[in-house]
Amino acid sequence: MHEEERALIEYLASLRFEDLPAKVVEAARLRLLDQVGVTLAGARESAARIAVDYVLGESGPPDALVFGTAVRTGAERAALANGIMGHVLELDDGNRFAMGHPGVVVVPAALALAEATHASGARLITSIVAGYELFVRLGSAVNPGHYKRGFHTTGTVGALAAATAAAKVLDLGFEAFASSLGLAGSMASGLFEFLADGTMTKQLHAGNAAASGVRSGRMAQLGFSGPRTVIQGEHGFMAAMCDEVTPGRLTADLGGTSAVLQCYVKLHACCRHIHPVVDAIQTLRSRSGVEVRDVARIEVATYAFAARLDGVDINNALAARFSVPYCAAVTLLEGSCGLRQFRTELLTDALVRATMAKVSVKTDRGLDAAVPDVRGCRVKATLHDGTTFSEEVLLPLGEPERPVGQQVLERKYRDGVAGVLQPAAIEDSLQLLAASDMLADVTELTAVLAAGLSHGR
Numbered sequence: 195m196h197e198e199e200r201a202l203i204e205y206l207a208s209l210r211f212e213d214l215p216a217k218v219v220e221a222a223r224l225r226l227l228d229q230v231g232v233t234l235a236g237a238r239e240s241a242a243r244i245a246v247d248y249v250l251g252e253s254g255p256p257d258a259l260v261f262g263t264a265v266r267t268g269a270e271r272a273a274l275a276n277g278i279m280g281h282v283l284e285l286d287d288g289n290r291f292a293m294g295h296p297g298v299v300v301v302p303a304a305l306a307l308a309e310a311t312h313a314s315g316a317r318l319i320t321s322i323v324a325g326y327e328l329f330v331r332l333g334s335a336v337n338p339g340h341y342k343r344g345f346h347t348t349g350t351v352g353a354l355a356a357a358t359a360a361a362k363v364l365d366l367g368f369e370a371f372a373s374s375l376g377l378a379g380s381m382a383s384g385l386f387e388f389l390a391d392g393t394m395t396k397q398l399h400a401g402n403a404a405a406s407g408v409r410s411g412r413m414a415q416l417g418f419s420g421p422r423t424v425i426q427g428e429h430g431f432m433a434a435m436c437d438e439v440t441p442g443r444l445t446a447d448l449g450g451t452s453a454v455l456q457c458y459v460k461l462h463a464c465c466r467h468i469h470p471v472v473d474a475i476q477t478l479r480s481r482s483g484v485e486v487r488d489v490a491r492i493e494v495a496t497y498a499f500a501a502r503l504d505g506v507d508i509n510n511a512l513a514a515r516f517s518v519p520y521c522a523a524v525t526l527l528e529g530s531c532g533l534r535q536f537r538t539e540l541l542t543d544a545l546v547r548a549t550m551a552k553v554s555v556k557t558d559r560g561l562d563a564a565v566p567d568v569r570g571c572r573v574k575a576t577l578h579d580g581t582t583f584s585e586e587v588l589l590p591l592g593e594p595e596r597p598v599g600q601q602v603l604e605r606k607y608r609d610g611v612a613g614v615l616q617p618a619a620i621e622d623s624l625q626l627l628a629a630s631d632m633l634a635d636v637t638e639l640t641a642v643l644a645a646g647l648s649h650g651r
Protein backbone atom coordinates (compact mmCIF):
# COMPACT_ATOMS: atom_id res chain seq x y z
CA MET A 195 0.00 0.00 0.00
CA HIS A 196 1.33 3.42 -0.97
CA GLU A 197 2.20 5.84 1.81
CA GLU A 198 -0.44 8.42 0.88
CA GLU A 199 -3.23 5.87 0.62
CA ARG A 200 -2.40 4.28 3.95
CA ALA A 201 -2.12 7.62 5.73
CA LEU A 202 -5.46 8.80 4.37
CA ILE A 203 -7.33 5.62 5.33
CA GLU A 204 -5.75 5.53 8.78
CA TYR A 205 -6.79 9.12 9.36
CA LEU A 206 -10.36 8.59 8.21
CA ALA A 207 -10.82 5.32 10.06
CA SER A 208 -9.62 6.85 13.33
CA LEU A 209 -11.54 10.13 13.03
CA ARG A 210 -13.95 10.74 15.92
CA PHE A 211 -16.56 13.38 16.63
CA GLU A 212 -14.52 14.64 19.57
CA ASP A 213 -11.71 15.45 17.10
CA LEU A 214 -13.82 17.86 15.09
CA PRO A 215 -13.45 21.61 15.65
CA ALA A 216 -16.68 23.52 16.25
CA LYS A 217 -16.48 25.24 12.84
CA VAL A 218 -16.24 21.85 11.11
CA VAL A 219 -19.28 20.53 12.97
CA GLU A 220 -21.17 23.69 12.04
CA ALA A 221 -20.18 23.36 8.38
CA ALA A 222 -21.24 19.70 8.31
CA ARG A 223 -24.60 20.62 9.84
CA LEU A 224 -25.12 23.19 7.08
CA ARG A 225 -24.11 20.71 4.38
CA LEU A 226 -26.65 18.27 5.80
CA LEU A 227 -29.35 20.95 5.94
CA ASP A 228 -28.64 22.02 2.37
CA GLN A 229 -28.64 18.49 0.95
CA VAL A 230 -31.81 17.45 2.78
CA GLY A 231 -33.59 20.51 1.41
CA VAL A 232 -32.32 19.98 -2.13
CA THR A 233 -33.39 16.34 -2.02
CA LEU A 234 -36.89 17.15 -0.81
CA ALA A 235 -37.18 19.83 -3.49
CA GLY A 236 -36.17 17.31 -6.13
CA ALA A 237 -38.76 14.76 -5.02
CA ARG A 238 -41.33 16.25 -7.40
CA GLU A 239 -39.24 15.84 -10.55
CA SER A 240 -39.88 13.10 -13.11
CA ALA A 241 -36.54 11.35 -12.55
CA ALA A 242 -37.28 11.27 -8.81
CA ARG A 243 -40.72 9.75 -9.35
CA ILE A 244 -39.21 7.04 -11.55
CA ALA A 245 -36.60 6.31 -8.87
CA VAL A 246 -39.32 5.99 -6.22
CA ASP A 247 -41.33 3.65 -8.45
CA TYR A 248 -38.21 1.57 -8.95
CA VAL A 249 -37.42 1.16 -5.26
CA LEU A 250 -41.08 0.45 -4.51
CA GLY A 251 -40.83 -2.48 -6.90
CA GLU A 252 -37.93 -3.94 -4.97
CA SER A 253 -38.26 -5.77 -1.68
CA GLY A 254 -36.38 -4.64 1.37
CA PRO A 255 -36.69 -3.98 5.11
CA PRO A 256 -38.27 -0.64 6.06
CA ASP A 257 -34.99 0.75 7.36
CA ALA A 258 -34.59 4.16 5.73
CA LEU A 259 -36.80 6.95 4.41
CA VAL A 260 -37.24 7.72 0.73
CA PHE A 261 -37.44 11.51 0.82
CA GLY A 262 -40.61 13.24 -0.27
CA THR A 263 -42.63 10.14 0.57
CA ALA A 264 -43.69 8.17 3.63
CA VAL A 265 -42.00 5.08 2.17
CA ARG A 266 -39.22 3.29 4.01
CA THR A 267 -37.11 0.68 2.30
CA GLY A 268 -33.66 -0.87 2.56
CA ALA A 269 -30.82 1.59 3.19
CA GLU A 270 -29.15 0.88 -0.15
CA ARG A 271 -32.33 1.52 -2.12
CA ALA A 272 -33.12 4.65 -0.11
CA ALA A 273 -29.63 5.98 -0.84
CA LEU A 274 -30.16 5.31 -4.54
CA ALA A 275 -33.47 7.18 -4.68
CA ASN A 276 -32.33 10.04 -2.45
CA GLY A 277 -29.12 10.48 -4.42
CA ILE A 278 -31.10 10.79 -7.64
CA MET A 279 -33.52 13.27 -6.08
CA GLY A 280 -30.69 15.32 -4.62
CA HIS A 281 -28.98 15.83 -7.98
CA VAL A 282 -31.94 16.43 -10.27
CA LEU A 283 -32.29 20.18 -9.68
CA GLU A 284 -28.58 21.10 -9.95
CA LEU A 285 -28.75 22.72 -6.51
CA ASP A 286 -26.40 20.42 -4.58
CA ASP A 287 -23.04 21.56 -3.24
CA GLY A 288 -19.64 20.95 -4.81
CA ASN A 289 -15.92 21.55 -4.81
CA ARG A 290 -14.23 23.26 -7.74
CA PHE A 291 -10.85 21.57 -7.22
CA ALA A 292 -12.35 18.07 -6.96
CA MET A 293 -14.68 18.96 -9.87
CA GLY A 294 -17.72 17.22 -8.43
CA HIS A 295 -20.50 17.15 -5.87
CA PRO A 296 -19.75 15.48 -2.51
CA GLY A 297 -22.98 16.19 -0.61
CA VAL A 298 -25.28 14.32 -2.98
CA VAL A 299 -23.36 11.06 -2.56
CA VAL A 300 -22.13 11.36 1.01
CA VAL A 301 -25.33 12.55 2.72
CA PRO A 302 -27.77 9.99 1.20
CA ALA A 303 -25.43 7.11 2.04
CA ALA A 304 -24.64 8.34 5.55
CA LEU A 305 -28.22 9.26 6.41
CA ALA A 306 -29.76 6.03 5.12
CA LEU A 307 -27.31 3.86 7.06
CA ALA A 308 -27.52 6.06 10.14
CA GLU A 309 -31.29 5.71 10.10
CA ALA A 310 -31.10 1.95 9.54
CA THR A 311 -28.70 1.51 12.48
CA HIS A 312 -30.33 4.14 14.75
CA ALA A 313 -27.03 6.02 14.86
CA SER A 314 -26.61 9.27 16.74
CA GLY A 315 -26.38 12.67 15.12
CA ALA A 316 -22.75 12.92 16.22
CA ARG A 317 -21.92 9.74 14.31
CA LEU A 318 -23.81 11.02 11.27
CA ILE A 319 -21.90 14.32 11.31
CA THR A 320 -18.57 12.49 11.65
CA SER A 321 -19.39 10.26 8.70
CA ILE A 322 -20.30 13.29 6.58
CA VAL A 323 -17.03 15.04 7.44
CA ALA A 324 -15.06 11.89 6.54
CA GLY A 325 -16.94 11.38 3.27
CA TYR A 326 -16.27 14.95 2.18
CA GLU A 327 -12.60 14.53 3.10
CA LEU A 328 -12.22 11.51 0.82
CA PHE A 329 -14.18 13.11 -2.02
CA VAL A 330 -12.26 16.38 -2.09
CA ARG A 331 -8.84 14.81 -1.62
CA LEU A 332 -9.23 12.04 -4.19
CA GLY A 333 -11.15 14.26 -6.61
CA SER A 334 -8.44 16.92 -6.43
CA ALA A 335 -5.71 14.32 -6.91
CA VAL A 336 -7.17 12.89 -10.13
CA ASN A 337 -8.54 16.04 -11.74
CA PRO A 338 -8.64 17.68 -14.19
CA GLY A 339 -7.33 14.64 -16.08
CA HIS A 340 -10.11 12.35 -14.87
CA TYR A 341 -12.72 14.92 -15.92
CA LYS A 342 -11.11 15.46 -19.33
CA ARG A 343 -11.33 11.74 -20.09
CA GLY A 344 -15.11 11.95 -19.78
CA PHE A 345 -15.65 10.67 -16.25
CA HIS A 346 -18.21 12.30 -13.97
CA THR A 347 -16.40 12.70 -10.65
CA THR A 348 -19.66 12.69 -8.69
CA GLY A 349 -20.31 9.12 -9.79
CA THR A 350 -16.76 7.80 -9.72
CA VAL A 351 -14.98 9.40 -6.78
CA GLY A 352 -18.43 9.66 -5.21
CA ALA A 353 -18.68 5.90 -4.80
CA LEU A 354 -15.54 5.85 -2.64
CA ALA A 355 -16.67 8.92 -0.71
CA ALA A 356 -20.03 7.28 0.02
CA ALA A 357 -18.21 4.11 1.09
CA THR A 358 -16.11 6.23 3.46
CA ALA A 359 -19.26 7.70 5.01
CA ALA A 360 -20.81 4.24 5.29
CA ALA A 361 -17.70 2.84 6.93
CA LYS A 362 -17.79 5.61 9.52
CA VAL A 363 -21.46 5.04 10.32
CA LEU A 364 -20.68 1.35 10.79
CA ASP A 365 -17.52 2.19 12.80
CA LEU A 366 -15.29 -0.10 10.73
CA GLY A 367 -11.67 -0.63 11.67
CA PHE A 368 -8.76 -0.07 9.30
CA GLU A 369 -8.90 -3.37 7.41
CA ALA A 370 -12.66 -3.37 6.89
CA PHE A 371 -12.53 0.35 6.08
CA ALA A 372 -9.93 -0.30 3.37
CA SER A 373 -12.04 -3.17 2.03
CA SER A 374 -15.08 -0.89 1.85
CA LEU A 375 -13.11 1.52 -0.36
CA GLY A 376 -11.73 -1.38 -2.36
CA LEU A 377 -15.20 -2.69 -3.13
CA ALA A 378 -16.53 0.76 -4.00
CA GLY A 379 -13.67 1.30 -6.44
CA SER A 380 -15.00 -1.49 -8.62
CA MET A 381 -18.45 0.13 -8.62
CA ALA A 382 -17.19 3.63 -9.45
CA SER A 383 -18.80 4.74 -12.69
CA GLY A 384 -20.25 7.71 -14.53
CA LEU A 385 -19.71 9.11 -18.03
CA PHE A 386 -20.37 12.67 -19.19
CA GLU A 387 -22.16 11.53 -22.33
CA PHE A 388 -25.46 12.66 -20.79
CA LEU A 389 -24.51 16.12 -22.07
CA ALA A 390 -25.27 14.92 -25.60
CA ASP A 391 -29.02 14.72 -25.06
CA GLY A 392 -29.87 15.84 -21.53
CA THR A 393 -30.94 12.39 -20.31
CA MET A 394 -31.28 11.24 -16.71
CA THR A 395 -28.00 9.35 -16.27
CA LYS A 396 -26.38 12.33 -14.55
CA GLN A 397 -28.78 11.90 -11.64
CA LEU A 398 -28.24 8.14 -11.68
CA HIS A 399 -24.52 8.70 -11.14
CA ALA A 400 -25.21 10.32 -7.77
CA GLY A 401 -27.74 7.71 -6.69
CA ASN A 402 -25.60 4.82 -7.84
CA ALA A 403 -22.55 6.17 -5.99
CA ALA A 404 -24.54 6.61 -2.77
CA ALA A 405 -26.02 3.11 -3.03
CA SER A 406 -22.64 1.61 -3.90
CA GLY A 407 -21.19 3.16 -0.78
CA VAL A 408 -23.87 1.59 1.42
CA ARG A 409 -23.38 -1.79 -0.26
CA SER A 410 -19.60 -1.60 0.08
CA GLY A 411 -19.71 -0.68 3.75
CA ARG A 412 -22.15 -3.41 4.67
CA MET A 413 -20.33 -6.10 2.70
CA ALA A 414 -16.99 -5.09 4.22
CA GLN A 415 -18.59 -5.22 7.68
CA LEU A 416 -19.56 -8.83 6.97
CA GLY A 417 -16.01 -9.72 5.93
CA PHE A 418 -16.23 -9.43 2.14
CA SER A 419 -12.79 -8.23 1.11
CA GLY A 420 -11.78 -5.56 -1.35
CA PRO A 421 -8.31 -4.51 -2.52
CA ARG A 422 -6.52 -2.38 0.04
CA THR A 423 -4.68 -0.57 -2.75
CA VAL A 424 -7.69 0.47 -4.81
CA ILE A 425 -6.62 4.11 -5.05
CA GLN A 426 -2.92 3.93 -5.90
CA GLY A 427 -2.39 0.31 -6.88
CA GLU A 428 -0.94 -0.80 -10.23
CA HIS A 429 -4.45 -1.43 -11.55
CA GLY A 430 -6.28 0.85 -9.14
CA PHE A 431 -8.46 3.92 -9.57
CA MET A 432 -5.70 6.38 -10.44
CA ALA A 433 -3.94 4.10 -12.90
CA ALA A 434 -7.09 3.00 -14.70
CA MET A 435 -9.11 6.20 -14.87
CA CYS A 436 -6.67 9.09 -15.09
CA ASP A 437 -3.93 10.36 -17.40
CA GLU A 438 -2.30 12.66 -14.87
CA VAL A 439 -2.53 12.46 -11.09
CA THR A 440 -1.20 14.41 -8.12
CA PRO A 441 -0.93 11.84 -5.30
CA GLY A 442 0.33 14.41 -2.81
CA ARG A 443 -3.13 15.97 -2.69
CA LEU A 444 -4.42 12.85 -0.95
CA THR A 445 -2.64 13.84 2.25
CA ALA A 446 -1.73 17.52 1.92
CA ASP A 447 -2.45 19.24 5.26
CA LEU A 448 -4.19 16.07 6.45
CA GLY A 449 -5.83 16.84 9.77
CA GLY A 450 -5.57 20.57 9.07
CA THR A 451 -8.25 22.45 7.13
CA SER A 452 -11.25 20.17 6.75
CA ALA A 453 -12.58 19.53 3.24
CA VAL A 454 -16.12 20.24 4.37
CA LEU A 455 -15.05 23.87 4.80
CA GLN A 456 -13.74 24.05 1.24
CA CYS A 457 -16.98 23.36 -0.62
CA TYR A 458 -19.40 25.72 -2.31
CA VAL A 459 -23.17 25.90 -2.05
CA LYS A 460 -25.43 26.72 -4.99
CA LEU A 461 -27.98 29.51 -5.08
CA HIS A 462 -29.01 29.02 -8.73
CA ALA A 463 -30.63 25.86 -10.14
CA CYS A 464 -28.17 25.36 -12.98
CA CYS A 465 -24.70 24.03 -13.74
CA ARG A 466 -22.10 25.60 -11.45
CA HIS A 467 -20.04 26.77 -14.44
CA ILE A 468 -22.91 29.12 -15.34
CA HIS A 469 -23.27 30.69 -11.89
CA PRO A 470 -20.76 33.51 -12.52
CA VAL A 471 -22.83 34.58 -15.54
CA VAL A 472 -26.05 34.56 -13.51
CA ASP A 473 -24.39 36.57 -10.72
CA ALA A 474 -23.08 39.10 -13.25
CA ILE A 475 -26.45 39.59 -14.93
CA GLN A 476 -28.21 39.95 -11.60
CA THR A 477 -25.73 42.69 -10.73
CA LEU A 478 -26.27 44.38 -14.11
CA ARG A 479 -30.02 44.42 -13.47
CA SER A 480 -29.73 45.79 -9.94
CA ARG A 481 -26.91 48.30 -10.41
CA SER A 482 -27.52 49.50 -13.94
CA GLY A 483 -31.23 48.91 -14.35
CA VAL A 484 -30.67 46.97 -17.58
CA GLU A 485 -33.96 45.59 -18.95
CA VAL A 486 -34.43 43.04 -21.69
CA ARG A 487 -36.33 45.40 -24.04
CA ASP A 488 -33.33 47.75 -24.13
CA VAL A 489 -30.68 45.09 -24.80
CA ALA A 490 -29.32 44.57 -28.30
CA ARG A 491 -26.78 41.91 -27.34
CA ILE A 492 -25.07 40.24 -24.40
CA GLU A 493 -21.47 39.09 -24.72
CA VAL A 494 -20.17 36.51 -22.26
CA ALA A 495 -16.44 35.83 -21.96
CA THR A 496 -15.56 32.95 -19.67
CA TYR A 497 -13.27 29.94 -19.24
CA ALA A 498 -13.23 27.14 -21.81
CA PHE A 499 -15.50 24.57 -20.18
CA ALA A 500 -18.17 27.13 -19.37
CA ALA A 501 -17.92 28.56 -22.89
CA ARG A 502 -18.79 25.14 -24.31
CA LEU A 503 -22.16 25.35 -22.56
CA ASP A 504 -23.49 27.58 -25.33
CA GLY A 505 -26.39 25.41 -26.47
CA VAL A 506 -29.58 27.01 -27.70
CA ASP A 507 -31.28 23.85 -28.99
CA ILE A 508 -32.81 22.94 -25.63
CA ASN A 509 -35.89 20.76 -25.22
CA ASN A 510 -35.92 19.84 -21.53
CA ALA A 511 -35.05 21.33 -18.15
CA LEU A 512 -31.73 19.50 -17.79
CA ALA A 513 -30.50 20.83 -21.13
CA ALA A 514 -31.62 24.31 -20.06
CA ARG A 515 -29.67 24.02 -16.81
CA PHE A 516 -26.52 23.48 -18.92
CA SER A 517 -27.14 26.37 -21.33
CA VAL A 518 -25.46 29.75 -20.77
CA PRO A 519 -27.82 31.49 -23.23
CA TYR A 520 -30.93 30.12 -21.53
CA CYS A 521 -29.78 30.89 -17.99
CA ALA A 522 -28.61 34.36 -19.02
CA ALA A 523 -31.93 35.05 -20.76
CA VAL A 524 -34.20 34.01 -17.90
CA THR A 525 -32.05 35.87 -15.39
CA LEU A 526 -32.25 39.02 -17.47
CA LEU A 527 -36.02 38.57 -17.85
CA GLU A 528 -36.97 37.51 -14.32
CA GLY A 529 -34.00 38.43 -12.16
CA SER A 530 -33.43 34.87 -11.00
CA CYS A 531 -32.27 31.46 -12.17
CA GLY A 532 -34.06 29.36 -9.56
CA LEU A 533 -36.52 26.51 -9.65
CA ARG A 534 -39.31 28.54 -11.27
CA GLN A 535 -37.12 29.56 -14.17
CA PHE A 536 -37.09 25.99 -15.47
CA ARG A 537 -40.85 25.53 -15.64
CA THR A 538 -42.08 23.88 -18.83
CA GLU A 539 -43.81 26.87 -20.35
CA LEU A 540 -40.71 29.05 -19.99
CA LEU A 541 -38.53 26.60 -21.93
CA THR A 542 -40.42 27.39 -25.15
CA ASP A 543 -41.43 30.98 -24.41
CA ALA A 544 -40.96 33.24 -27.47
CA LEU A 545 -39.40 36.10 -25.49
CA VAL A 546 -36.96 33.73 -23.79
CA ARG A 547 -35.93 32.34 -27.17
CA ALA A 548 -35.53 35.80 -28.63
CA THR A 549 -33.39 36.87 -25.68
CA MET A 550 -31.24 33.73 -25.97
CA ALA A 551 -30.47 34.73 -29.54
CA LYS A 552 -28.90 37.94 -28.23
CA VAL A 553 -26.37 36.01 -26.10
CA SER A 554 -22.93 35.09 -27.44
CA VAL A 555 -20.37 33.07 -25.50
CA LYS A 556 -16.62 32.90 -26.06
CA THR A 557 -13.51 31.63 -24.27
CA ASP A 558 -11.32 34.14 -22.47
CA ARG A 559 -7.75 32.82 -22.36
CA GLY A 560 -6.88 34.72 -19.22
CA LEU A 561 -9.86 33.41 -17.30
CA ASP A 562 -9.22 29.91 -18.63
CA ALA A 563 -5.61 29.98 -17.44
CA ALA A 564 -6.78 30.92 -13.93
CA VAL A 565 -8.98 27.81 -13.46
CA PRO A 566 -9.56 26.35 -10.86
CA ASP A 567 -8.37 29.13 -8.56
CA VAL A 568 -10.71 31.43 -10.45
CA ARG A 569 -13.85 30.30 -12.28
CA GLY A 570 -15.17 33.56 -13.61
CA CYS A 571 -16.70 35.54 -16.45
CA ARG A 572 -17.04 38.99 -17.96
CA VAL A 573 -20.46 40.02 -19.20
CA LYS A 574 -21.07 43.05 -21.43
CA ALA A 575 -24.59 44.22 -22.25
CA THR A 576 -24.95 46.56 -25.22
CA LEU A 577 -28.19 48.52 -25.45
CA HIS A 578 -29.96 49.54 -28.67
CA ASP A 579 -28.68 53.10 -28.23
CA GLY A 580 -25.07 51.89 -28.03
CA THR A 581 -24.67 52.25 -24.27
CA THR A 582 -22.71 49.41 -22.69
CA PHE A 583 -22.60 48.00 -19.17
CA SER A 584 -20.09 45.42 -17.97
CA GLU A 585 -19.69 43.20 -14.93
CA GLU A 586 -16.91 40.81 -13.92
CA VAL A 587 -17.36 37.91 -11.52
CA LEU A 588 -14.26 35.87 -10.65
CA LEU A 589 -15.93 33.47 -8.24
CA PRO A 590 -19.69 33.00 -7.84
CA LEU A 591 -21.54 33.40 -4.57
CA GLY A 592 -21.42 30.39 -2.31
CA GLU A 593 -17.70 29.64 -2.74
CA PRO A 594 -15.68 29.53 0.50
CA GLU A 595 -14.16 32.85 -0.56
CA ARG A 596 -17.69 34.32 -0.99
CA PRO A 597 -19.64 32.46 1.68
CA VAL A 598 -23.33 32.64 2.44
CA GLY A 599 -24.69 32.18 5.95
CA GLN A 600 -27.16 29.90 7.62
CA GLN A 601 -30.04 32.32 7.04
CA VAL A 602 -29.52 32.15 3.28
CA LEU A 603 -29.46 28.35 3.35
CA GLU A 604 -32.56 28.24 5.53
CA ARG A 605 -34.35 30.47 3.03
CA LYS A 606 -33.22 28.18 0.22
CA TYR A 607 -34.54 25.22 2.24
CA ARG A 608 -37.93 26.83 2.83
CA ASP A 609 -38.28 27.78 -0.83
CA GLY A 610 -37.34 24.31 -2.01
CA VAL A 611 -39.50 22.23 0.30
CA ALA A 612 -42.61 24.42 0.11
CA GLY A 613 -45.36 22.19 -1.20
CA VAL A 614 -43.48 19.04 -0.13
CA LEU A 615 -43.65 19.55 3.65
CA GLN A 616 -46.36 21.18 5.71
CA PRO A 617 -45.31 24.58 7.14
CA ALA A 618 -45.00 23.25 10.68
CA ALA A 619 -42.84 20.34 9.50
CA ILE A 620 -40.58 22.74 7.62
CA GLU A 621 -39.83 24.67 10.80
CA ASP A 622 -39.56 21.53 12.96
CA SER A 623 -37.13 19.93 10.52
CA LEU A 624 -35.04 23.10 10.36
CA GLN A 625 -34.72 23.10 14.14
CA LEU A 626 -33.58 19.47 14.13
CA LEU A 627 -31.12 20.06 11.29
CA ALA A 628 -29.67 23.08 13.07
CA ALA A 629 -28.80 20.82 16.02
CA SER A 630 -28.31 17.57 14.11
CA ASP A 631 -25.12 16.64 15.96
CA MET A 632 -27.15 16.57 19.19
CA LEU A 633 -29.70 13.98 18.01
CA ALA A 634 -29.71 10.80 20.06
CA ASP A 635 -31.11 8.92 17.04
CA VAL A 636 -31.32 10.35 13.51
CA THR A 637 -34.77 8.80 13.11
CA GLU A 638 -35.99 11.82 15.10
CA LEU A 639 -35.31 13.85 11.94
CA THR A 640 -36.61 11.41 9.35
CA ALA A 641 -39.80 10.82 11.36
CA VAL A 642 -40.60 14.54 11.05
CA LEU A 643 -39.87 14.46 7.31
CA ALA A 644 -42.17 11.47 6.79
CA ALA A 645 -45.03 12.66 8.99
CA GLY A 646 -44.96 16.24 7.74
CA LEU A 647 -45.65 15.62 4.05
CA SER A 648 -48.12 17.99 2.48
CA HIS A 649 -49.21 15.27 0.07
CA GLY A 650 -49.09 11.48 0.13
CA ARG A 651 -47.29 9.14 -2.18
